[in-house]
Amino acid sequence: MRLSKILKNSLLVLTACLVLSACATKKEVATDSIKGQMQGDVYTGTDTVEYLAEGVPDRVFFATNESILTTASRETLRAQAAWLRKNPSINVVLEGHADERGTREYNLALGERRANAAKDYLMTYGISSDRITVLSYGKERPVDSGSNPLAWSKNRRSVTVKAN
Amino acid sequence: MLKKIILFFIILIPVNAFALIEVDITRGNLDPLPLAVSPLSIDETSRKSFEKILKKENIGSEISNIVENNLKTSGLFNPLDKKAFLQAPDIANLKPRFEDWNLIKAQALITGKVNYVDDKLRVEFRLWDVLAAKEMMALAFTTVPNNWRRVGHIISDKVYERLTGEKGYFDTRIIYVSEEGPKTQRIKKLAIMDQDGANNKFLTLGNELVLTPRFNPASQMVTYLSYFKNMPRVYLLDIETGTQEVVGDFPGMTFAPRFSPDGKKIIMSFAKDGKSDIYTMDLENRIVEKITNHPSIDTSPSYSPDGKYITFNSDRSGYQQIYVMKNDGSDIKRISFGNGLYGTPVWSPRGDLIAFTKLHKGKFYIGVMRTDGSGERLLTENYYQEAPSWSPNGRVLIFYRETKTDSKGEGFSAKLWSIDLTGYNERQIKTPTDASDPSWSSLLSN
Numbered sequence: 152m153r154l155s156k157i158l159k160n161s162l163l164v165l166t167a168c169l170v171l172s173a174c175a176t177k178k179e180v181a182t183d184s185i186k187g188q189m190q191g192d193v194y195t196g197t198d199t200v201e202y203l204a205e206g207v208p209d210r211v212f213f214a215t216n217e218s219i220l221t222t223a224s225r226e227t228l229r230a231q232a233a234w235l236r237k238n239p240s241i242n243v244v245l246e247g248h249a250d251e252r253g254t255r256e257y258n259l260a261l262g263e264r265r266a267n268a269a270k271d272y273l274m275t276y277g278i279s280s281d282r283i284t285v286l287s288y289g290k291e292r293p294v295d296s297g298s299n300p301l302a303w304s305k306n307r308r309s310v311t312v313k314a315n
Numbered sequence: 316m317l318k319k320i321i322l323f324f325i326i327l328i329p330v331n332a333f334a335l336i337e338v339d340i341t342r343g344n345l346d347p348l349p350l351a352v353s354p355l356s357i358d359e360t361s362r363k364s365f366e367k368i369l370k371k372e373n374i375g376s377e378i379s380n381i382v383e384n385n386l387k388t389s390g391l392f393n394p395l396d397k398k399a400f401l402q403a404p405d406i407a408n409l410k411p412r413f414e415d416w417n418l419i420k421a422q423a424l425i426t427g428k429v430n431y432v433d434d435k436l437r438v439e440f441r442l443w444d445v446l447a448a449k450e451m452m453a454l455a456f457t458t459v460p461n462n463w464r465r466v467g468h469i470i471s472d473k474v475y476e477r478l479t480g481e482k483g484y485f486d487t488r489i490i491y492v493s494e495e496g497p498k499t500q501r502i503k504k505l506a507i508m509d510q511d512g513a514n515n516k517f518l519t520l521g522n523e524l525v526l527t528p529r530f531n532p533a534s535q536m537v538t539y540l541s542y543f544k545n546m547p548r549v550y551l552l553d554i555e556t557g558t559q560e561v562v563g564d565f566p567g568m569t570f571a572p573r574f575s576p577d578g579k580k581i582i583m584s585f586a587k588d589g590k591s592d593i594y595t596m597d598l599e600n601r602i603v604e605k606i607t608n609h610p611s612i613d614t615s616p617s618y619s620p621d622g623k624y625i626t627f628n629s630d631r632s633g634y635q636q637i638y639v640m641k642n643d644g645s646d647i648k649r650i651s652f653g654n655g656l657y658g659t660p661v662w663s664p665r666g667d668l669i670a671f672t673k674l675h676k677g678k679f680y681i682g683v684m685r686t687d688g689s690g691e692r693l694l695t696e697n698y699y700q701e702a703p704s705w706s707p708n709g710r711v712l713i714f715y716r717e718t719k720t721d722s723k724g725e726g727f728s729a730k731l732w733s734i735d736l737t738g739y740n741e742r743q744i745k746t747p748t749d750a751s752d753p754s755w756s757s758l759l760s761n
Binding site: 216218251252253254255256257259260261263264267268271285286287291292293294295296297298302 | 545628701717724727752
């Protein structure tokens with residue numbers, strides 16, 4: 152009686168383990184395909200990136216609901232600042248964007264906040280605020296129309312665009 | 316134009332004071348009331364006159380079709396098949412044979428008559444309680460023939476009101492954003508249509524991005540966000556004259572506009588230096604007032620119907636939540652405390668509830684809560700949906716829903732949907748293109 156109960160329980164545990172490990176493997180495969188393109192949920196790939204000049208990427212990426220600049224973003228913005236210092240006649244528009252997984256009005260504000268995070272950083276590296284315009288598109292202009300975490304990570308961005 | 320429509324209501328026979336049939340709209344529509352909408356009868360001369368003017372073979376049937384469709388989509392009524400009707404429309408309107416209508420299980424009956432009188436369309440209609448064999452209501456009115464669709468909506472409103480005890484919402488319009496093209500380059504236009512999807516009209520050409528149009532509850536004005544000249548600003552549009560103007564003189568993006576209940580102010584967000592605050596502008600004296608002042612994002616403001624309070628969306632706690640404050644910005648209280656993020660609060664025209672969008676574990680919900688945040692009820696769950704707008708009687712919500720794209724990033728669509736406050740009767744509202752950001756007008760006639 153007792154033994155059968157123990158056996159039954161251990162059988163249950165065993166089945167549970169099998170189910171769990173199956174799940175774990177599946178998940179690994181799924182994340183594997185986007186490995187190297189995301190860190191946490193910040194996009195680290197180069198698919199959508201364009202260049203303002205050689206070695207000067209035009210955009211930085213953000214985590215969900217965040218406007219904090221990552222180490223990589225700060226590096227990109229320092230390169231942009233150096234390029235802007237070398238080209239004093241060029242003005243820029245910082246276009247802030249959000250992914251599709253948020254309400255429209257909040258995302259407009261979030262896009263503005265992201266572009267301003269980039270603007271503040273450029274300013275600390277000597278670029279005058281007169282040369283920078285901020286424009287938020289919220290979730291209105293995604294670069295990737297996919298409905299998956301990788302697509303969303305590409306869309307959470309601030310893009311520096313030449314204004315003249 | 317719209318305001319000029321003259322409707323003469325004449326009560327033909329005093330309405331019986333004691334209650335006959337009653338429809339309870341506070342519960343789900345599990346048992347819609349069976350009713351018969353007899354086609355409005357029309358004499359041959361009138362029929363021919365209207366056929367010439369309106370290009371409709373039988374305007375009497377057309378009007379009753381509108382009534383039937385409205386009552387059906389409300390989910391509270393079950394209009395019976397006309398093929399089963401035993402009595403001719405003209406005779407039914409004079410004196411229904413209640414046994415015949417009882418036989419087909421109709422509990423209520425609508426009859427009526429259309430006439431062409433002095434270049435006008437004259438309608439009379441009656442609502443009958445079949446079981447009690449009594450007349451419940453009789454009304455007549457006159458208008459220009461072109462208003463025939465509105466006549467159908469007004470009859471629907473009167474019937475709805477008589478049977479439920481609450482104002483209807485059929486003689487109303489919806490302003491929304493029409494969408495076309497690939498997701499990465501959507502073309503968006505302002506569009507307007509009747510509540511049932513008829514008379515769709517585009518108000519802008521699609522040259523610039525437009526978002527979030529909202530009706531003035533007191534007039535035919537609309538406020539919306541336009542990216543005209545790549546400067547996102549709140550605009551005011553008179554849909555009768557087509558004139559538009561930018562609202563206020565802000566050195567940055569203004570967005571999320573709505574009117575105050577009296578229509579005299581616009582409340583909106585202004586974003587600057589990474590923070591968004593709430594402002595109002597008085598449309599008469601142009602005075603701008605700052606209502607909130609916080610380093611967070613404060614947006615999506617909506618007034619209570621008495622104008623004394625404002626509900627809004629803020630991430631001052633770290634994430635998007637719903638707050639309520641007095642109309643001068645004092646006494647700010649967070650009211651959403653459930654799991655997940657909350658956005659787009661909209662105060663019900665009845666004053667008792669706030670509708671919202673909720674994001675929880677990757678799903679979007681449309682829900683309602685009391686104005687103190689208690690009694691949260693989620694009405695519908697989906698991959699993506701947001702931006703509820705109330706019917707003027709506070710019984711139905713309209714919102715938009717987007718679909719997931721496939722692995723190639725294709726198959727995207729955005730559509731308008733409505734749902735009853737009870738959580739039942741979810742329906743798609745057909746639009747010629749994809750659609751989002753709906754806003755419901757007040758009743759055009761009262």
